[in-house]
Amino acid sequence: MDISYYLYLSAILFTIGAVGVVIRRNAIVMFMCIELMLNAANLAFVTFARINGNLEGQMVAFFTMVVAACEVVVGLAIIVMIYRSRRSASVDDASLLRR
Amino acid sequence: MTVFNTPSLQYGALLPILTVFIGAVIGVLVETFVKPTMRRFVHSLLTPAVLLVALFQVIANRETVTTTAAIGSVVIDGPVIIAQGILLLLSLLALLFVLDVDSFAPEASALPGSEEEKRAIASGKQQTEIFPLMLFSISGMMLFPAASDLITLFVALEVLSLPLYLMAGLSRRRRLFSQESALKYFLLGAYSSAFFIFGAAFLYGYAGAITFPEIRNAVIESAGNDVILLIGIVFVSVGLLFKVGAVPFHAWTPDVYQGAPTPITGFMAAATKVAAFLATLRIFYTVVDGALWQWQPMLSAVAIITMAFGSIVAIAQRDVKRMLAYSSIAHAGFLLAGVVAFNKEGLESSLFYLFAYGVATLGAFGIVTLIRDGQGEVTDLNRWAGLGKKSPAMASLFALFLLAFAGIPLTSGFIGKFSIFSAAYQGGLQSLVIVGVLSSAVAAFFYIRVIVLMFFTDASDPSVSVTLPTRRSLIGVWSAAIVTVALGVLPTSTLRFITDLAIFAR
Numbered sequence: 001m002d003i004s005y006y007l008y009l010s011a012i013l014f015t016i017g018a019v020g021v022v023i024r025r026n027a028i029v030m031f032m033c034i035e036l037m038l039n040a041a042n043l044a045f046v047t048f049a050r051i052n053g054n055l056e057g058q059m060v061a062f063f064t065m066v067v068a069a070c071e072v073v074v075g076l077a078i079i080v081m082i083y084r085s086r087r088s089a090s091v092d093d094a095s096l097l098r099r
Numbered sequence: 100m101t102v103f104n105t106p107s108l109q110y111g112a113l114l115p116i117l118t119v120f121i122g123a124v125i126g127v128l129v130e131t132f133v134k135p136t137m138r139r140f141v142h143s144l145l146t147p148a149v150l151l152v153a154l155f156q157v158i159a160n161r162e163t164v165t166t167t168a169a170i171g172s173v174v175i176d177g178p179v180i181i182a183q184g185i186l187l188l189l190s191l192l193a194l195l196f197v198l199d200v201d202s203f204a205p206e207a208s209a210l211p212g213s214e215e216e217k218r219a220i221a222s223g224k225q226q227t228e229i230f231p232l233m234l235f236s237i238s239g240m241m242l243f244p245a246a247s248d249l250i251t252l253f254v255a256l257e258v259l260s261l262p263l264y265l266m267a268g269l270s271r272r273r274r275l276f277s278q279e280s281a282l283k284y285f286l287l288g289a290y291s292s293a294f295f296i297f298g299a300a301f302l303y304g305y306a307g308a309i310t311f312p313e314i315r316n317a318v319i320e321s322a323g324n325d326v327i328l329l330i331g332i333v334f335v336s337v338g339l340l341f342k343v344g345a346v347p348f349h350a351w352t353p354d355v356y357q358g359a360p361t362p363i364t365g366f367m368a369a370a371t372k373v374a375a376f377l378a379t380l381r382i383f384y385t386v387v388d389g390a391l392w393q394w395q396p397m398l399s400a401v402a403i404i405t406m407a408f409g410s411i412v413a414i415a416q417r418d419v420k421r422m423l424a425y426s427s428i429a430h431a432g433f434l435l436a437g438v439v440a441f442n443k444e445g446l447e448s449s450l451f452y453l454f455a456y457g458v459a460t461l462g463a464f465g466i467v468t469l470i471r472d473g474q475g476e477v478t479d480l481n482r483w484a485g486l487g488k489k490s491p492a493m494a495s496l497f498a499l500f501l502l503a504f505a506g507i508p509l510t511s512g513f514i515g516k517f518s519i520f521s522a523a524y525q526g527g528l529q530s531l532v533i534v535g536v537l538s539s540a541v542a543a544f545f546y547i548r549v550i551v552l553m554f555f556t557d558a559s560d561p562s563v564s565v566t567l568p569t570r571r572s573l574i575g576v577w578s579a580a581i582v583t584v585a586l587g588v589l590p591t592s593t594l595r596f597i598t599d600l601a602i603f604a605r
Binding site for chain 1: 208210211254264274289296301303304
């Protein structure tokens with residue numbers, strides 16, 4: 001099987017995530033889309049590691065997972081804080097700053 | 100038998116970064132083990148001490164040039180040393196304001212307006228996690244320009260960003276604004292770092308290696324598929340341009356600057372720019388320099404749009420913090436002109452500009468923390484009318500910082516703008532220089548409008564006045580003013596120092 005299909009899949013996943021962040025309005029869903037983008041990057045790293053025949057790409061994928069976990073910690077804390085004070089996780093309700 | 104060589108980390112070169120990082124970890128331990136009433140006091144000694152020690156280590160390291168620290172993951176060279184020095188100086192200055200004013204929420208987890216929050220305010224609590232968070236962020240900022248492979252660059256980017264997202268949500272007053280700015284900053288920041296890591300994957304795919312020297316060689320030899328290289332450069336640039344707040348990735352800047360606690364806004368505006376621009380300069384000057392003809396037109400366009408947009412939209416602002424945010428977007432455009440110039444002067448002038456701009460920004464936001472009424476900070480520009488009569492000293496200092504932003508001679512801003520534009524001119528970018536000078540003129544208009552408002556309008560609101568909680572803010576504002584004037588009147592020694600050191604080690 002041609003290995004470049006994995007790259008196409010990674011690009012498709014990344015696009016779904018990127019479009020999702022723009023069109024969805026729930027902060028949690030937007031955040032899940034961002035995680036999807038990070039995982040698409042991981043898939044690209046691993047595929048390129050296979051193409052290039054070295055292990056560095058797979059190593060990066062582990063670091064990306066760790067960073068994604070840290071982002072979850074910080075992100076969910078912020079989203080829960082917003083939800084508690086507004087009873088809603090929609091980013092359209094959080095629009096005091098918009099004029 | 101295979102011999103296992105112990106990797107040489109070169110702790111000496113990494114020492115300033117490690118010091119700040121260990122200081123941050125100790126700060127977390129202080130949060131755990133020290134009584135709540137004592138925490139603030141302990142942090143107020145620990146944090147400046149850590150920054151000062153790191154600053155001395157940076158000064159002691161100033162001759163160090165190594166590309167092999169941490170087994171080639173970190174490069175320490177002249178620009179990095181200067182950037183780390185600037186970062187630590189700016190952080191010390193920012194710390195004066197952070198320590199001084201009661202800008203931070205008593206308990207971040209309490210609902211705004213709830214009984215729990217009222218109790219926390221009554222008990223005189225303050226969220227002291229701000230200090231270790233700040234140190235973590237500074238250690239990430241010091242690592243970001245020194246990164247020499249894609250992993251270190253990405254991890255440093257996150258280490259500097261994640262604490263900033265949290266700090267943006269910790270304002271004491273107008274909690275809902277502050278929380279909202281934290282959410283916006285976080286979602287957009289995470290979005291841009293996803294682009295960044297996806298771009299990094301393509302750079303790796305192109306070069307087959309993650310270290311910068313190997314990527315550079317691959318780019319020069321044009322070893323792989325150009326489309327993959329272009330995707331990599333564009334997506335990595337998105338992540339970097341977001342951090343510096345360039346158009347079209349600027350949408351977060353005004354909201355976050357307005358919502359975040361003002362001392363943190365100053366810190367964020369000054370220090371993040373230093374770290375992000377140095378990393379940008381390193382990537383475009385020493386990693387993808389072989390693809391100059393691909394990225395230079397793209398970045399020039401971004402620089403031109405950023406300068407023009409920031410200057411024009413700032414005119415319509417009615418809020419001081421929003422106005423300063425748009426001015427910071429315009430300044431990001433001027434700094435991008437230094438990146439696009441792609442010569443040694445571009446690097447030197449960017450370093451000088453970052454220092455000059457950072458000091459003036461901290462001074463300006465420092466004054467914003469002091470202009471108050473009974474409720475807290477007053478950021479509505481109309482209510483600043485007549486401030487020059489009530490408090491001539493503070494109004495004059497604010498006017499000085501605005502003149503420095505505008506680039507009026509005898510302030511640091513003039514030398515900074517002049518050297519950036521001459522670097523861009525030498526780089527053959529006349530159109531960029533013309534747009535830059537025109538947008539400076541537009542920008543000067545709204546800075547001077549604020550000065551006129553402060554000095555030549557009658558006071559409309561008697562409740563607004565300058566409050567000085569302790570001397571620290573006063574020291575901060577005055578030292579920022581002295582540096583701003585000194586860099587404008589006698590820039591030679593600083594410029595020479597930067598010129599001697601600012602050479603990227605490859």
